[in-house]
Amino acid sequence: MLRGIKEYSKIKIKTVDGEVFEGVVMPKTKYNREDSIIIKLKSGYNMAFRLKDISKIERKGDLKNKILKQVSHKKEEKNLKYKVLLLSTGGTIASKVEYETGGVIASLDPQDLINLFPTWYKNDVRIIAKVIMQEMSENLTPKDWNYMITKVIEEYQRCQEVDGIIIGHGTDTMHYSSAALSFKLSSLIPVPIVLVGSQRSSDRPSADSIFNIIAALEFIKAYSGKGVFVCMHGGTSDEIFHVHYGTRVRKMHTSRRDAFKSINFKPKSVIRIDLEKKKIEIKFDERDYKENDKYKEKIKISCYSSDVALIKYYPGMKAEDLEYFLKNKKGVIIEGTGLGHINVRESEGLLEIIKKYSSEKFIGMTSQTIYGSVHPYVYKNLRLIKEAGVVFLKDMVPEVAYVKLSLAVNMFKTKEEIEKFMLTPIFFEIDERESYW
């Protein structure tokens, strides 16, 4: 059945169930099953088929214009300039064959990775690769953030001399994790930490996710500061990459490669990988990270809690539903409407519930508009919400506020201390220069 069909052949498959798929045959690795074939669909997604499930294969030609050929190149260790730790936690980027199994396979042999670099990319980096977790990011919890942080510190301490750390991560909750790492690690680890993911594989065979890693490497080579960042495609072209501040980024599309966007902030860095001219350009936003000495020690010894909640308000939300969370959690973040509203009508009783709990528990307000800043003074209803004890969290991204609060409730005993910490910028999550009003 496979006669004449080779890597990068364009084929049309009919399954025994009668479904038809067209795509390009992808190269197999040692992790693939012998009796399977992987094709890249037009959408860019890979699908794997067991041969026994296929009733017919038709060859439609071969893929032309392959810009990047996979050639392995070897470097002598004595010439290496930079040393980078590459830690894998799971997700699409961690594996070449994840589509096939639905799970994650550790394929992080550094040589495997270097083999994937395009030939013209003169890699002067020594990569030390290690799998520290194997989990799709949708399954991560605050406990996993704590584990991940411990492992990153451990691996960093094991090989002190690195210039930076790249962390491969599933994209679904990468922005939650990057916030968690930002608060904990920015002051603890003196080199940049860059999370990279693979939103989806490129239409150009195998050339996609590896470029996120190359961009992250270039960022680490060029950036002398520290902190936690996320590096992903910055547009629909193959050439632009954005390095986002770890507390200023959000997945804004289910499937596009440039799904990750900086929210209310410029990216830390814009990187252009010019495939034609074979060169790399990098630009920086010049904001500097200032370590917060007051909280440094406390942050170091604290970990993330699973006892807080992120609640999106919607028209018709009942007071009892809000009370369920306020009663059972150590604190909550509300995603209100607009500038930070919920229904304040007396008959609805939401404000009453807030008043009942706000003296003992932290209730933070963010906005479901995602972009912009909440503000407690523009409308009278906002003032009522503030007076009931809700703390308005300025331009903090809701998910980041949730992550920060889940650390704060383990750092402090009183609501006042939590409030003070929540309103103090730790790693760019609140813009002090901001003045909307």
Added chain:
Amino acid sequence: MLRGIKEYSKIKIKTVDGEVFEGVVMPKTKYNREDSIIIKLKSGYNMAFRLKDISKIERKGDLKNKILKQVSHKKEEKNLKYKVLLLSTGGTIASKVEYETGGVIASLDPQDLINLFPTWYKNDVRIIAKVIMQEMSENLTPKDWNYMITKVIEEYQRCQEVDGIIIGHGTDTMHYSSAALSFKLSSLIPVPIVLVGSQRSSDRPSADSIFNIIAALEFIKAYSGKGVFVCMHGGTSDEIFHVHYGTRVRKMHTSRRDAFKSINFKPKSVIRIDLEKKKIEIKFDERDYKENDKYKEKIKISCYSSDVALIKYYPGMKAEDLEYFLKNKKGVIIEGTGLGHINVRESEGLLEIIKKYSSEKFIGMTSQTIYGSVHPYVYKNLRLIKEAGVVFLKDMVPEVAYVKLSLAVNMFKTKEEIEKFMLTPIFFEIDERESYW
């Protein structure tokens, strides 16, 4: 104290509490208190002050370069071509003095409105204005949607011959309301219905919100179809307006005038009001609304329920929290991560809870990325979620899915009927042309 200070004077105010504000004095209407002064701050927001609360007023000059002068023009009824119903529900746009009271004052005298039109705008429309509700949109609930819909039908029937209906609405939940109106009224009312709001007033005195109304008027004059739409600023300039499909729009910024964005869709119409050349251009997306005969009668007799919930998933969400909603609501919409994920680890127990309730209750999946489409087949974990009984709602906006479900649970008794309805496009909320995979 007010000597030399008149409309459009630039002033600096010091309150008795010592706060200082700078801005431009706004014209007063009959609804303003005699002993008050309203100033427009640099941010574009208006603030009202009682004279007794002011300790000092300093005059800094007068505002120049007023592009639009307010001149009232009268038209003879016999020359009027179009007849439009303008219904106010509350919010910033409904009132010239809402900032003062924090509430809404009915200032919808049609002549008041026409007085606000710029002189060059030759208005060939007869406006019949009516206040049908007086509520800030953050306080609206599904009950209010039902009331609003009843009133719109009532007012439309009272004056049959109108070419369109404009509804003034607060912006916070305007996209929830526009979805609610879309499902109910698209098949019931044979003329276009356009919701307009005022995200914030313009830096140019009084010239802002009125342009949303002018753009809505022009849309109604030019559009021969029906359906429910939202018309708002489409950019940071004063000139561009977007008319969004009522189920394809979302407030995406807390304060910008162009906060409303079409999601996964082109706007229905782009309108350019050229202030220099004094002309109006209008462009259309050519999608046509197809009435769904199957559900028309059932929709007509059904109303929105407050017994469904919109739940945003976050890392660390507990099975018991999900169960609280599944137990107490008639159905839920989940905002999952990425392509529609929640944590599927057995130890977390979320899937178990879903399996427990999914045979009797509708559980819909959308994405918290806002943009893009959920899909149950790309990863193995997605399949597990689908197999547990969750219905993937394609590219439906989460808020719209919530609104639709709150109608669906009152339309049908069985989960199967609800599922079928949820996956059937009623008014553009699911893109049938879409093929992500």
